[in-house]
Amino acid sequence: MMHFFIAAIYAIAYAAYATSSYLLFIGLLPIWMQLAVTTKRWHDRDKSAWWTLIYFIPIIAGIGILSVWELSGWRTLIYLIPIIAGGIGTIVELGILKGTRGDNRFGTDAETSSEPVIETSIRLCGISSIVFVFGIFFFVFREGAGFLFNGLDIGQFLTSPEWYPTSLNNKRYGTFALILGTFSVTALAMCMAVPFGLGAAIFVSEFCSPKLRETFKIVIELLAAIPSVVWGFIGLTLMNQLIIQVFNAPIGLTMLNGSIMLALMSVPIIVSIAEDALKAVPDSYREAAEALGATRWQVIYRVLLPAAKNGLLAAVLLGAARSIGETMAVLMATGHSVNIPSGPLSWIRTLTATIAAELGEVARGDQHYQVLFIIGILLFTITFVVNLIADLVIKGIRQQ
Amino acid sequence: MNTDTPVSPQDMFTETPIDRRKRLTESVMRVFLLIVTSVMIIPLLLIIGYLLYKAIPVLSFEFLFSNPRDNMRAGGIWAPFLGTIYLVVVSLLVSAPIGVFAAVYLNEYARESWFTRVTNLAVVNLAGVPSIVHALFGVGAFVLFAGLGESILAASLTLAIMTLPVIIASTTEALKAVPMSFREACWNLGATRWQTIRRIVIPNSISGILTGVILQVSRAAGETAPIMFTGAVFYKAIAEGNLFAYNIIEQCMALSLHLFTISTQVPDVTEGTPHGTAIVLVGSVLLVNATAIVLRVYLRTRKKW
Structure with missing residues (x-):
């Protein structure tokens, strides 16, 4: 070796x-x-x-x-x-x-x-x-630091919806619309993924026979394995047609399309972490509740869900972190147009997709180039905080 | 019912309205959750079915073994397919040893301390870093700082760091499954820590470790964002049928990026070509995952303890 x-x-x-x-x-x-x-x-x-x-x-x-x-x-x-x-x-x-x-x-x-x-x-x-996590922060920061401390108006960067990085005489780097795009598409995706994810986790962990459980777990694992660019491609072709026909929309590449793809991508994470959380509840809780005459559903609703609520919250948070960080699917499926989202059928653009679409076209050291790295720092910080909270929430249960 | 008479055994076991409601809720919820869970099978089948249906006309051996032609409007996927294999193999060479050793450290050496907690937290966070941020890191660290330029090497190193948590997580699982009594027996014979790991712990968990390595392959093969700016290019012509057509210090095509390119950037692509590319990508990834699943099931059936 x-x-x-x-x-x-x-x-x-x-x-x-x-x-x-x-x-x-x-x-x-x-x-x-x-x-x-x-x-x-x-x-x-x-x-x-x-x-x-x-x-x-x-x-x-x-x-x-x-x-x-x-x-x-x-x-x-x-x-x-x-x-x-x-x-x-x-x-x-x-x-x-x-x-x-x-x-x-x-x-x-x-x-x-x-x-x-x-x-x-x-x-x-x-x-x-540890070295890699710090390395990631260091190197992304290093490329963007020049403009971050010298020239960038951070207030405008975070609150202005005007993203005109290539304008000839008045370049503006406002990411508000992009941040809103990221969070709205993630929120809509979570609205779909959380009921399915938690429902499936409860079913797999509490109602299933062992054989059926194996089958479902394999399906979920395979679903998690599908590459994000393929989800983007499905959004671009199949889901696009579907949305045009169902909603009579002129174009199907919308926030709704992107969030359906994100929901499908984050459901496997939610299911597996939520199932672990339910499994971590001691069997004595279930036995005690059943001995009092509770049905299976009452056991779940009154005992398991309250006992496992931290783990379930962590599952939702990690699913959301996955959606926030996802790049290719939202790049291909959401229409990719800077826009304050007005509804599920409006087209939007996210932070991740902006980096992916524009990094190839900028010169190194350019302001625009540095701004893309600053967006990277922002994304890193957001997912880092979400992951940290999820970790603290999970550790919280262990200590109880 | 006459309340004066004592409750007869029959009455005790007949259903009250509350009982009936409980039973009804129970079965309604059971069926509802079954449906919710089963719904997840639909997208999996739908996607594979749709892609296969659209891709059947173009799928052939020639599709796999010939290069893209006519500004990528037609032809096969040989160059991107080989590029993906290169990226996966090189990233595996880097991340497998580091990942397995890291898991061995976390499981066999590290004691419960704040430092171990920070290390575990770092693994979780490394897994949570968005893929596009890994791409930025790859550009900053490997392409520019280390001077590797946009190359298979830089892209593979980026992929390796991105997929490290996959290997660490599954190797840790595998090592944890080896009973503590095995280690204790070995230590009692006078073996050192490393001898125990090498002769007892690793041989007993090798299938689990392999599963993690296989999952890393599947993950690395599908990623697009991290390789976009670190080494994968839209188009590069290579010799057809030559397995050594790429040099690891040069750029390559990749299946995932090729799918992105021909479905969004290239107009008038031959009907079915993107679907064919997608099904080859999904097919390879799912095949690799299926291997991991089979390996795991096999391992469970022959487990001796």
């Missing part, structure tokens, strides 16, 4: 090294790593690291063969024989055979002495998530 990992880093680093002189120093890293690993393996086998020089023997032998015999045609392949034989030999010695048992003259038993290294890398991987 370790060797595989190092080989992967080696390959990636080499690819970067091969093309960019800017990254020249990375080229030294794999050589050093290769030497370090090789030396360690020789020592594990109780041999001096000078054995590394054995790599050169087949090459020298090959050159010797070439200089002694004048080989031509396919016979030149003969000089490959010592190289291949030597290669296989070192691969077996270094790559396959186990280290000597117990301590040897180079140190303690290989299997236990490598432990500090492995444990350190496990610890490093363990904290990687």
Whole structure:
């Protein structure tokens, strides 16, 4: 596993090294790593690291063969024989055979002495998530910071509905309409997803036979697996036609269309987290209520729902966070026009879709470019806060 | 009813109006919730059915193995299909080891402390970061700061970080399922922590870990936003039938972005081509997920404890 990992880093680093002189120093890293690993393996086998020089023997032998015999045609392949034989030999010695048992003259038993290294890398991987979360904030912030602290009118950014980033003489960066678009489409999606999600969670956890439960869970899992761009495509084609025909609307790419797609995407999250919350209620609650003569529904309504209400709230919050962050489906299905939403059939535009549609067309370092990163910071902050609240709400139940 | 006489056993078990109402509510709710749950099967079947119905005329081996033609108005999906495979494989090489090790740390090493709580919170938040913000991060960190440029490598690294929580979550589940007594028995024999993990914990949870890795593949294959600005391009011609046609420091096409492009940016696309692209994408993703499900069911049947 370790060797595989190092080989992967080696390959990636080499690819970067091969093309960019800017990254020249990375080229030294794999050589050093290769030497370090090789030396360690020789020592594990109780041999001096000078054995590394054995790599050169087949090459020298090959050159010797070439200089002694004048080989031509396919016979030149003969000089490959010592190289291949030597290669296989070192691969077996270094790559396959186990280290000597117990301590040897180079140190303690290989299997236990490598432990500090492995444990350190496990610890490093363990904290990687923290590093990445901060990294995301740092790098997005870094690209947008210049304009955020120097020039951007934050009041106007948050409250003005005028989004004219490409206007020639009067550029205006007001995201109010976009924020409203994001929240209205999410709210409408939640109106649809929450009853279905919670209803399904209750049914799956309380009424189902085990076999039916498995079936429903598989369906929900498959529903969650459908990529967002495919939901967007369905919104663009099937749902578009449907809305035009049902509501007699001129165009079906509306807030309603987008929120139906978002609802379908967030239902699986709501179901799985809500079901976990219901499952976490101790069976003794159910038994106590049933012993008092309550029917199954009364148990759910009077006992389970109040007991699991924090978990259910967290499920709804995480579903909403998913909807707020969704990009491709809303980009394709909501009409993508900056507009203060006036009803389910108005077309809107969201924060995420704006970034996705415009980032490809701006020059780096431009004000417009930086504003898109500032929108990214805004989105990051919103979802971070929602996730944090959901986490605190869930932790709240555990402590009870 | 005469209230003076004691209640007879028959009366005790006959239904009062309250009982009847309780029973009625119960069955109404049961049926209602069954319907609510079953409704979710409809979109799944509807989508697959609709896409298949529209895509049947264009689906063929040639569709899969030929490049887009005529400014992407016709032809197949070879270049984007191969690009998606590249992105998935490279991102898997990065996120699988980090994700599994991170889960091992959280489950086997970390003690209950505020630091562990923060780490767990970071995993949850990493999963909650919007995909487009991951794209911005990829642009800022990999494309510009690390100097990788728009390349398969930059896009894959972005995807890897985005899908890391998937692997961490399912590996943690798998490791938790290994009974504590297994570890204790091993420690009692004098094994160290890492020996226990390597010889007992991981072999006993390998199917669960694999399930997580498989789910990562499905997630990475479907994502569009994170790769849009970090390495995927609208169009790039490559050799047909050559599995090594891409270089990981260059850009590539991707199935998900290709679907977005031909359904929104390109006019007069041949009828059925976008649907064909969509069904190949959905089909691959669902197939991968189905593999994970089968693996999980198989694992449960042969579980020894």
